[in-house]
Amino acid sequence: MKARRRTVANTPWRAIRLERRERVVTLILDRPHVLNAYNTEMRDEIFAALDLVASDPGVSLLIVRGEGRAFSSGGDLSEFGTAPSPTRAREVRQVRDVWRRWVELPCISLAVVHGLAVGGGLEMALLCDLVICSTDARFALPETGLGLIPGVGGTQTLPRAIGLGRAAGVVLAGSWIDGREAARIGLAVDVVGRDRLERTAASLARRIARLDPELVRAVKRCVRHGADMSLAEGLRLEWRHAGKLGRIPR
Numbered sequence: 001m002k003a004r005r006r007t008v009a010n011t012p013w014r015a016i017r018l019e020r021r022e023r024v025v026t027l028i029l030d031r032p033h034v035l036n037a038y039n040t041e042m043r044d045e046i047f048a049a050l051d052l053v054a055s056d057p058g059v060s061l062l063i064v065r066g067e068g069r070a071f072s073s074g075g076d077l078s079e080f081g082t083a084p085s086p087t088r089a090r091e092v093r094q095v096r097d098v099w100r101r102w103v104e105l106p107c108i109s110l111a112v113v114h115g116l117a118v119g120g121g122l123e124m125a126l127l128c129d130l131v132i133c134s135t136d137a138r139f140a141l142p143e144t145g146l147g148l149i150p151g152v153g154g155t156q157t158l159p160r161a162i163g164l165g166r167a168a169g170v171v172l173a174g175s176w177i178d179g180r181e182a183a184r185i186g187l188a189v190d191v192v193g194r195d196r197l198e199r200t201a202a203s204l205a206r207r208i209a210r211l212d213p214e215l216v217r218a219v220k221r222c223v224r225h226g227a228d229m230s231l232a233e234g235l236r237l238e239w240r241h242a243g244k245l246g247r248i249p250r
Contacts (some may be wrong), residue, residue: 032068074119
């Protein structure tokens, strides 16, 4: 029998939904009428949701997906320029640093992408540890063409995911990446037909959820932090975590 899915906490979410099934939490971007463009309300709710997930050691996996026809079309342009002042906007962003909180999550995060993942939508996917997508997925960072710098880490996360040359084509030349290309170049770990996307995500979630959450967190720390270290430092990091778990291979 399938485990019952339930809403996490009693928070009256308006721009997102948050559901839990055993060790897996699903965060659903829920503004389908604007292709899940994120506004300040969605930003604040994502921040609160990530707080809940980060504080629960029983969570092994966070799935992020979009309701409706797209993953996310990026920032809500109707809110651009509406902050009381640039200084105040920066202060709020520093206090509610959603994107740093996202990348530092102790559990594994999985973006399940269909339709558009544009601007901040692509950047949200890139903050996840894993991405799977459907063949109809389309990725882009159009900010440079609009006179902006990608503001959710895209200049840093995209080159790390697909290499400097390809990332420059997306950021500077406005190139688009479709679902099949995303899997070919390593942006996504798998691409499937739209009708199979949910089943594929559920299968991957089950595999991760069967693992010991403490082990999952330790492996993620090794992969994430080790990428910024020398090989010797990374090996020492791996051995430290293996020793803490009492699972040093012979």
